[in-house]
Amino acid sequence: MYDDYRKDVIEDSVPKMQNDYGSAGAVAMVQEDGQLVTRNFLTGVVEKWEDMPGTEGYRKFIQKNQGCFFCPTNCKQIVKPVKKNGVELEGIYGAPEFDGAVALGPNCGITDTPVILKAYELCNSYSLDPTSLGATVSFAMECFERGIISEKDTNGLKLNFGNKEVLLKVIELIAQRSGIGDILADGSYRAAKVFGKEAEKFAIQSKKKELAMHDPRAKASLGLGYAVSPIGPDFAVIEHDSDFNFSAPQKFIDEAGPVGIYERLPAESLSDKKVRMLYNLQLFWSSLEVICGCIFALAPVRYMKIRHLVEAIRAITGLETSLWELMKLGEKRLNMFRVFNLREGFTFEDDILPDRMFQPIQSGPRKGQKLDKDEFNKARSLYYEMMGWNDRGIPGKGKLSELDLGWIEEYLPTENE
Amino acid sequence: MYDDYRKDVIEDSVPKMQNDYGSAGAVAMVQEDGQLVTRNFLTGVVEKWEDMPGTEGYRKFIQKNQGCFFCPTNCKQIVKPVKKNGVELEGIYGAPEFDGAVALGPNCGITDTPVILKAYELCNSYSLDPTSLGATVSFAMECFERGIISEKDTNGLKLNFGNKEVLLKVIELIAQRSGIGDILADGSYRAAKVFGKEAEKFAIQSKKKELAMHDPRAKASLGLGYAVSPIGPDFAVIEHDSDFNFSAPQKFIDEAGPVGIYERLPAESLSDKKVRMLYNLQLFWSSLEVICGCIFALAPVRYMKIRHLVEAIRAITGLETSLWELMKLGEKRLNMFRVFNLREGFTFEDDILPDRMFQPIQSGPRKGQKLDKDEFNKARSLYYEMMGWNDRGIPGKGKLSELDLGWIEEYLPTENE
Numbered sequence: 082m083y084d085d086y087r088k089d090v091i092e093d094s095v096p097k098m099q100n101d102y103g104s105a106g107a108v109a110m111v112q113e114d115g116q117l118v119t120r121n122f123l124t125g126v127v128e129k130w131e132d133m134p135g136t137e138g139y140r141k142f143i144q145k146n147q148g149c150f151f152c153p154t155n156c157k158q159i160v161k162p163v164k165k166n167g168v169e170l171e172g173i174y175g176a177p178e179f180d181g182a183v184a185l186g187p188n189c190g191i192t193d194t195p196v197i198l199k200a201y202e203l204c205n206s207y208s209l210d211p212t213s214l215g216a217t218v219s220f221a222m223e224c225f226e227r228g229i230i231s232e233k234d235t236n237g238l239k240l241n242f243g244n245k246e247v248l249l250k251v252i253e254l255i256a257q258r259s260g261i262g263d264i265l266a267d268g269s270y271r272a273a274k275v276f277g278k279e280a281e282k283f284a285i286q287s288k289k290k291e292l293a294m295h296d297p298r299a300k301a302s303l304g305l306g307y308a309v310s311p312i313g314p315d316f317a318v319i320e321h322d323s324d325f326n327f328s329a330p331q332k333f334i335d336e337a338g339p340v341g342i343y344e345r346l347p348a349e350s351l352s353d354k355k356v357r358m359l360y361n362l363q364l365f366w367s368s369l370e371v372i373c374g375c376i377f378a379l380a381p382v383r384y385m386k387i388r389h390l391v392e393a394i395r396a397i398t399g400l401e402t403s404l405w406e407l408m409k410l411g412e413k414r415l416n417m418f419r420v421f422n423l424r425e426g427f428t429f430e431d432d433i434l435p436d437r438m439f440q441p442i443q444s445g446p447r448k449g450q451k452l453d454k455d456e457f458n459k460a461r462s463l464y465y466e467m468m469g470w471n472d473r474g475i476p477g478k479g480k481l482s483e484l485d486l487g488w489i490e491e492y493l494p495t496e497n498e
Numbered sequence: 499m500y501d502d503y504r505k506d507v508i509e510d511s512v513p514k515m516q517n518d519y520g521s522a523g524a525v526a527m528v529q530e531d532g533q534l535v536t537r538n539f540l541t542g543v544v545e546k547w548e549d550m551p552g553t554e555g556y557r558k559f560i561q562k563n564q565g566c567f568f569c570p571t572n573c574k575q576i577v578k579p580v581k582k583n584g585v586e587l588e589g590i591y592g593a594p595e596f597d598g599a600v601a602l603g604p605n606c607g608i609t610d611t612p613v614i615l616k617a618y619e620l621c622n623s624y625s626l627d628p629t630s631l632g633a634t635v636s637f638a639m640e641c642f643e644r645g646i647i648s649e650k651d652t653n654g655l656k657l658n659f660g661n662k663e664v665l666l667k668v669i670e671l672i673a674q675r676s677g678i679g680d681i682l683a684d685g686s687y688r689a690a691k692v693f694g695k696e697a698e699k700f701a702i703q704s705k706k707k708e709l710a711m712h713d714p715r716a717k718a719s720l721g722l723g724y725a726v727s728p729i730g731p732d733f734a735v736i737e738h739d740s741d742f743n744f745s746a747p748q749k750f751i752d753e754a755g756p757v758g759i760y761e762r763l764p765a766e767s768l769s770d771k772k773v774r775m776l777y778n779l780q781l782f783w784s785s786l787e788v789i790c791g792c793i794f795a796l797a798p799v800r801y802m803k804i805r806h807l808v809e810a811i812r813a814i815t816g817l818e819t820s821l822w823e824l825m826k827l828g829e830k831r832l833n834m835f836r837v838f839n840l841r842e843g844f845t846f847e848d849d850i851l852p853d854r855m856f857q858p859i860q861s862g863p864r865k866g867q868k869l870d871k872d873e874f875n876k877a878r879s880l881y882y883e884m885m886g887w888n889d890r891g892i893p894g895k896g897k898l899s900e901l902d903l904g905w906i907e908e909y910l911p912t913e914n915e
Contacts, residue, residue, distance in 0.1 A: 339820035341902075353899045360900055380818075387820060388812075395805075401797075403756035403804060403821035466896025469886060479883025482770045483777055485758075 093384045094330070099156035099377060100146065102134050105182040109135030114323075115446030116299035119187040120242050121219040122285050122437050125296060126445030130192035134182050142198055143176060149375070154384075156377055160198055168199040168249070177201040177211065180316055183294035184215025189222060190242030200248055207256040213268060216291030218251055220269040221261070223283045229276050236260045285435045288313040288427070295321060297438045298450045301351045302359040305460050308432045309474075311418030317376055319362035322348035322355070324382050337381035339388065339404055340365045349450060351460040360467045368411030413484045415468070416476050424492045429474035432461060510801045511747070516573035516794060517563065519551050522599040526552030531740075532863030533716035536604040537659050538636040539702050539854050542713060543862030547609035551599055559615055560593060566792075571801075573794055577615055585616040585666070594618040594628065597733055600711035601632025606639060607659030617665055624673040630685060633708030635668055637686040638678070640700045646693050653677045702852045705730040705844070712738060714855045715867045718768045719776040722877055725849045726891075728835030734793055736779035739765035739772070741799050754798035756805065756821055757782045766867060768877040777884045785828030830901045832885070833893050841909045846891035849878060 098106040111117045112133065115125045132138035142163055148155030162172025177185070177197065185200040186192060204211040218240075224230045225240035232239065238247050238261065254262025264272045269284035269291055285292050290313030297304020300322040307314030324333050326348040334345060341361045346354055365387075369376055372394060380386045387404060394402050422431075434457065441451045462472060469480025481490055515523040528534045529550065532542045549555035559580055565572030579589025594602070594614065602617040603609060621628040635657075641647045642657035649656065655664050655678065671679025681689045686701035686708055702709050707730030714721020717739040724731030741750050743765040751762060758778045763771055782804075786793055789811060796802045804821060811819050839848075851874065858868045879889055886897025898907055 336818055338818045339823055341823055341826055343902075353904050354902070357899055357902060386818065388808075388818065391805075391820070401753055401755045401803065401805065403808070404823075405821040405825050406756055406758055408822050409758055463896060463899060466886075466894055467900040469883075469896075477883055479880060479886075482774055482880060483884040485760075485771070485774060487770050 095382055096154040096156075096377075096384055098135070099154055102139060102143075103156050103158045103176050104179040104377065105134035105139075105177050107135060107179050108182055108186075109133050111295075114299070115442070115448075116296045117187055118183050118294045118296055120190045121188060121216075121223045121283060122292070122296065122435075123223075124443040124445060125299065125447045125450075127187045127192050130187070130194070132194040133192070134177070134179075134194075139194065142170070142194065144172060147175075152375075152378070154377055160202065163195060163198075165195040166193055167246075168195050170195065170198055171202060174202045174205045180294040181211030181215065184212045184219070184291075185248065186215075188215055188219045188294060189248055190219075191245055191248060193245055196245040196249065200252060203249065203252045203256075207252070209252070209256065212293060213291045214252065214255065216285060216294075217255075217265050217269045217272065218248060220280075220284050220291075221251075221265055221272065224273075224276055224280050227279075227283070229278045229280050229283075230261075234261060234276075282436055285437055286314075287433055287435065288431050290314055292435070296442070297434055298442055298452055299323070299348060299447060301349050301452060302355045302362070304434055304438060304452060305351060305356065305457065305464060306359055306363060308434050308457075308461065309464060311415060311422055317366060317370075319359055319366050320376070320382055322346075322358075325358065333381045335381075336386065340381070340408070342381070351452070351456045353460075353463060356460050356463045356467065359464065363415065364408045364411040366411070367414050368407040371410045371414050372407065409484065412468075413486060416481065416484055416486055417489065419470070419474070419476055420481075420486075420489050420492050423475060423494055429461075429465070429472075432474060512799055513571040513573075513794075513801055515552070516571055519556060519560075520573050520575045520593050521596040521794065522551035522556075522594050524552060524596050525599055525603075526550050528712075531716070532859070532865075533713045534604055535600050535711045535713055537607045538605060538633075538640045538700060539709070539713065539852075540640075541860040541862060542716065542864045542867075544604045544609050547604070547611070549611040550609070551594070551596075551611075556611065559587070559611065561589060564592075569792075569795070571794055577619065580612060580615075582612040583610055584663075585612050587612065587615055588619060591619045591622045597711040598628030598632065601629045601636070601708075602665065603632075605632055605636045605711060606665055607636075608662055608665060610662055613662045613666065617669060620666065620669045620673075624669070626669070626673060629710060630708045631669065631672065633702060633711075634672075634682050634686045634689065635665060637697075637701050637708075638668075638682055638689065641690075641693055641697050644696075644700070646695045646697050646700075647678075651678060651693075699853055702854055703731075704850055704852065705848050707731055709852070713859070714851055715859055715869055716740070716765060716864060718766050718869060719772045719779070721851055721855060721869060722768060722773065722874065722881060723776055723780060725851050725874075725878065726881060728832060728839055734783060734787075736776055736783050737793070737799055739763075739775075742775065750798045752798075753803065757798070757825070759798070768869070768873045770877075770880060773877050773880045773884065776881065780832065781825045781828040783828070784831050785824040788827045788831050789824065826901065829885075830903060833898065833901055833903055834906065836887070836891070836893055837898075837903075837906050837909050840892060840911055846878075846882070846889075849891060 117125055119127050142161055144159045144161040146155045147159050148157045158176040160170050160172055160174055160176050163170045181201050182197055186197040201211055204214055222240050222242045240247055254260050255266045258266050264275050270286050270289040273280035273284040287307055292307060292314045293316035295303055295316055302322045303319060306318035310318045325345055327345050342358055377383060378385050379390060391404050438452050439454050441449045465474050470476050481487055534542055536544050559578055561576045561578040563572045564576050565574045575593040577587050577589055577591055577593050580587045598618050599614055603614040618628055621631055639657050639659045657664055671677050672683045675683050681692050687703050687706040690697035690701040704724055709724060709731045710733035712720055712733055719739045720736060723735035727735045742762055744762050759775055797804045808821050855869045856871050858866045882891050887893050898904055
């Protein structure tokens, strides 16, 4: 049965792509679609990228797959020890995930695959998050190009977009908390406070955490998901809008029925129906976090059907269970996070997207696309209401009691705080 | 497989009882427990009832089972042509369901099994609802005993509790809309308007429909369910409180996990947790109405597991589905009903229980038990909030949008109405 399953998985389009290239395999696709996060979210397309992940040329850097134990998708890969373009890869670290490849690559204006792999290797060797790091460096690059900081601040480093040597150098400085690295080590939000002037406008963050490398202007529900996510913007908040738009495979729509999604909707809109899509998908993905279910294994987009998940939980625990129960666990998790954040001083005013998301993508097939601020605020209010929260994002007694979280109410801020 | 299934079903306690006696088999159980609706809800126990449903003696009135096609529970039964206690049963009609047996029996102070079967037969032959009819007659009996109406109004009929001949006579009069029957044919609420004086206090109704024959003072969530039910009080609003109290079989608790019920709770309380139990059970039972699923076949209390239901829907429709989807269909149904009722002029002030539920049961093991009015109002408010409705029971945009019912909003009353 496992062999059949494995075969089916490998023949399924998304797992096959992930088996071939890791999650970074989607890079070629989003470049084609004009939503490749480039130069600190200024644009959505790069001019040229040799051996881009998701193209055949990229495979020469891959030594072998080494996924999770017994996983048929087996999407994790080990980089080859290659010497090229002035860098030498050790060949013992993992190949980048999508977000890391984009954050360290096009987002910093860099499209040199060996350099990106080296930067990723450095992040791994220092245990630094490549997404936040890449996005913080791209922020610093934009500040440098705009004259907010200068070589005086960088100790002579020319921190321009596309400067490969400087990227690798800055990673070392951040790890050592040395010079400009000491400031950037705290992330873009805090670095902007140090840089002053208009720097804050170029910190592409929410809740002081850098955005993941999927552009909300092309995936609007995901964007709202970034804003309301209790852990800050993350690519794994929900299955992405583009998987349910008008060009998505029919399989994705069919398999999304169990979580209440029935119709294709435009990826770029924030209509009421898109907020509903966020609500349903977020509960499901949150439930996967609760049970440590892998988003790269499961329907609607991946091979394992949602009912197989329910059956697996039943088999493992011996308990009768259902998707209702799992979704409610996911919702419970989101509400517990919410109350935790509120207790720690977060408010609905932290559920934001950076201004750049309301400014047009500068070039490529999606040139001119942007989110509308009023539409975003309206969608956020509707999301709160769907969650059973008030207009300031505070969970109501009804929702907490429904989730059997009555005991948590005492941690809520009082209305006058 | 079907044979195994059938065998298991018949060995399961509740279906076995229903196979032996029909749903009326529970009468003996509730008498034992002191919650047998007696004399217009004045008390919860009768003194003596020969051949009570649920006891061996009752079986001599049963000719055979004749359930729904291929149903293994097979709970419907045909009455024998018996001549006894002055009545002659035709032997072609069905035996009473629980509610009918109680409404026409102890609720009217009558514990003569052949007479009750005859009364039920008359209701069936005239296509009258035995529950509403029995409860309307019991209301009239109480009014008669209290002197609100007299023999002048009844054309000489002595409409006392326990008057068997008069019960049978009144059914005929109601069917013919003749004399007192013409007034009672409109149900207890409207009859009370005609009788005047304090009559309204003795009409045990909500939304102008007579309560089902399960006492809210012994099943508090069900009571709240009666009050908020869009179709008025009905025994099939939810699986009853007593199935999840401290003496319920462990199987019921285990099988309720899929709908989010994990702990035993006192049947008589209206705590926040009991409101939550109502919410979860009501969504599930509402989903059964949507798909025409039989409450007498399904878990948590009956044999067919909830996951079997999901599998059956999947097999029948060919669609991937889940309990999440079914529960949400159930919730959608409740919200559509709600908006319909609001449009037709109902308000939250119609979501009530009659005063008698806040007065003590007069005798038996449950003597003194009653609901608390403040607790009830608090529980109703919490229920509204769980449903995503405002404090006047009006569904919010968040809930309607979440259920993909955005289009229904225009039918809501405006805030000033």
